[in-house]
Amino acid sequence: MIVGEQVPEAVDTGVDPVAIAQRLVRFDTTNPPGAEAACVTWIRDLLAGAGLETRLVGVDPQRPNLVARLPGRGLEPPLLLHAHVDVVPVAGQPWTRPPFAGEIVDGELWGRGAVDMKGQLAMMLAALLRMRAHGQSPPGDIILAVVSDEETGSDVGARLLVREYAHLFAGVRSAVGEDGGAELGLGGHARLHPVVVAEKRTCWVRVTFRGPGGHASRVAATGSAVGQLTRFLAAVSSGGLDVELTPVTHRMLDELARALPAAMGDRIAAFHAAPTDPGTLDGLPEETARYLRSVVRHTVAVTGVEGGTGPNVHPAELTVTVDGRVLPGAYPTQSFMDQLRARTGPDARLDLFVEGEISPAPRLDGCYDRLVAALRAHDPAGVPLPVLTTASTDARLFSQLGIACYGWLPLPAGAGYRDRLHQADERISLAALDFGADCYHSFLSGRSHPHAR
Numbered sequence: 001m002i003v004g005e006q007v008p009e010a011v012d013t014g015v016d017p018v019a020i021a022q023r024l025v026r027f028d029t030t031n032p033p034g035a036e037a038a039c040v041t042w043i044r045d046l047l048a049g050a051g052l053e054t055r056l057v058g059v060d061p062q063r064p065n066l067v068a069r070l071p072g073r074g075l076e077p078p079l080l081l082h083a084h085v086d087v088v089p090v091a092g093q094p095w096t097r098p099p100f101a102g103e104i105v106d107g108e109l110w111g112r113g114a115v116d117m118k119g120q121l122a123m124m125l126a127a128l129l130r131m132r133a134h135g136q137s138p139p140g141d142i143i144l145a146v147v148s149d150e151e152t153g154s155d156v157g158a159r160l161l162v163r164e165y166a167h168l169f170a171g172v173r174s175a176v177g178e179d180g181g182a183e184l185g186l187g188g189h190a191r192l193h194p195v196v197v198a199e200k201r202t203c204w205v206r207v208t209f210r211g212p213g214g215h216a217s218r219v220a221a222t223g224s225a226v227g228q229l230t231r232f233l234a235a236v237s238s239g240g241l242d243v244e245l246t247p248v249t250h251r252m253l254d255e256l257a258r259a260l261p262a263a264m265g266d267r268i269a270a271f272h273a274a275p276t277d278p279g280t281l282d283g284l285p286e287e288t289a290r291y292l293r294s295v296v297r298h299t300v301a302v303t304g305v306e307g308g309t310g311p312n313v314h315p316a317e318l319t320v321t322v323d324g325r326v327l328p329g330a331y332p333t334q335s336f337m338d339q340l341r342a343r344t345g346p347d348a349r350l351d352l353f354v355e356g357e358i359s360p361a362p363r364l365d366g367c368y369d370r371l372v373a374a375l376r377a378h379d380p381a382g383v384p385l386p387v388l389t390t391a392s393t394d395a396r397l398f399s400q401l402g403i404a405c406y407g408w409l410p411l412p413a414g415a416g417y418r419d420r421l422h423q424a425d426e427r428i429s430l431a432a433l434d435f436g437a438d439c440y441h442s443f444l445s446g447r448s449h450p451h452a453r
Contacts, residue, residue, distance in 0.1 A: 015129040017437040018109065018430050020046075021122035024085065025102040025111035029148075031086035034156075036148040037062045039085045043146050044068070046125065050132045057165055058148070063156045066146040067168050070128055076140030079367070079444075080175035080403060082394055083121040084150030084157060087113040093424035110427040115420045117178045119428040120409050120436065121146065127440035139446045143169065150394050158394035166401055174367035175398050176443075179389050179407030184288055190259050191382040193375045196389045196407025197364055198248045199396060200299075202356035203324035203336055207232070208349040213316035225307065225318045228345055232320070233302065235343035240297035242339055243275050246329050248362055248388050249295050259383040268292075295388045298336050299325045300343075325390055328359055357396045363404040371408055374443040378435060379413065410439035 027039035040056065047068045048054045058064040072078070090099045090112050097103050099112040109119070124144065131138065147157035154160075161168070179196045186192065209228040212221040220226055250272075257268040264284065271280040275296045281289040300322050307318035326336045333355055341350060364386060372384040395405035411417060415432040 015126050015133055015437075017119075017122045017126035017433040018104075020125050021109055021114065021119045021428070021433055022102040022104065024118035024122060025109065025113050026100055027085070028100045029086045029113070030089050031149060031151045032089075033062075034086050034148055034152075035062050036085050037064055040064050040066050040146055040148065043085075043121075043125065047128070047144070050129050052128070052132070055168075057161070058156060059160060060156055063148040065148055065157055065161055066144070067161070067165070068144045068146075070131065070138065070142040070144075072138040072140040072142065074140065077171050077173045078141040078143050078169075079138070080143045080145060080169060080172045080398065081124050082145040082147065082158065082175060082177040082398060083117055083124060084147050084178070084394060085113075085118065085121065086148055086151050086157075087116065087118070088151050088422050090424070095424045097425070099426075104430065107431065108427045108429050109433070110425065112426055114426050114428040115417060116422065116426070117409075119433055120178060122433060123410070123436035123440050126433075126437040127444050130437070130441050131445055136445050138444055142444055143172065145169075145398075147394065154394055154397060158397040162397045162400055169398070169401055169403070172401070172403050174365070175395065175403045175405045176367075176371070176408050177395050177398070177405060178393050179391070179409065184256075184291060184387075186260070186264075186285065186288055190261075191379060191413045192256075192259065193379065193382045193384045193410065194387040195368065195371055195375075195384055196395075197368065197386045198246070198328040198362040198388045199359060199392045199407075200325040200327060200388070200390050201358060201396070202354055202392055203326055203333060203352060204354035205322045205324055205337075205340065206319055206351045206353060207322055207340075207344050208317060208319045208351070209344075210317050210347070210349075213314045216312045216314050220314050223347075225315050228348065229305075229318050229320065232344050232348070236300050236302065236322075238278075238293070239301060240293065240299045241336070241343070243297050244327055244331070245275065245296055246327055246388070248328065248386060251364075252295070252385065252387050253292075255383075255385055259385065291390070294325075294390045295327075298327055298331070298339060299390070300340060326356075328388065329361055332358075356392055357400055359396055359399045359405075360402070365404060367404065368406060370443055370446075371406060374439045375410060377442055378410070378439050382413065410436045 029036045029039050044054045044066050053069040055067050056064045097110045103110045149157035209225040211223045211225040253272040257265045267284055302320050303323050304321035308315040375384045399405045411432050412435040420426050
């Protein structure tokens, strides 16, 4: 194991989230291989220099995790912030600027990780350092977990912390991590501030179809693998299985309908009332419609097809890879597999090869209320909105400790987010970094007024 003690060496970055984010982006932490050590150690030194308790733990010297603590007044349970520093590869992407140079151009910080999620981590760090500089003590201890390996499974990151170091999070009831901040594709129709309160669960399945082969100069035989595959593709062409409205989705759709202008809000209300009717979302932006259709059902996406031996041979076996995303709550894997089986037919072979953790039912409790208060303090005209994310984060792991997890990337109106994730020319505005740091400062210090000290 790697165990690092507190290092009282100050790092001159001040409390500027832009300077912190720029330095973080300049660490190449592409995963694989990760090699997050230099980045994590720099953060450790930054926080230790400000007097926070710090500890490095891990199983690989090149891939440590940091757990830091800012002591509070003991009035509330400890609060967990968690963030990852690994980033997805840039190979094959047409970047306009060097992805790890951290250039600032036209009021934006460019680079891999600017959005996912070094920019958000910089907001958290700036807020913590600002509290320290102002001599502020939070209501309860704040624990910051900076982890490796989120992008490829979390085995040496959050999963290791939950499995081997759960005692470091004793007493924590709420946590805040990545996601949120998405504009839902609605542009200027409403100043929405999404807060993720639930995540879908990953279920990856290989579906194998078998049937008679033969010379391709003749029509395919009855029950051919291609025929089975064709019927399956038609059955899942909408991208989803059975419609299931969860409590979170009910609340999200209700609040979203009330927040939007009448014509658009009526569309959302109609969809809420009849989510199986594809026409209810006509007229909404395509991105919004796709998202809404994804949060009312288990989704399945065919992401790969393998098989065939030659251009003149009917294949006797075809295998498709299916990315399944299961709604949160009381939906066991077997329920998802049964629904998938109904689309594949009885003769197909289904092999589940990745099964994500089942998160507990979301709690919209006092922590959520404080997130909402911080957003409203800095954008009084904005509308905080509880949302379900279609993907998954390290929250799925920390929630196994009984922690209510939220995804919160506070962004000002008009700031881009969703279309920059994992894309070339990833970047974040400097105004967004400042706005987010201010929101985090208000939230962590327990102050709802943006100018309170």
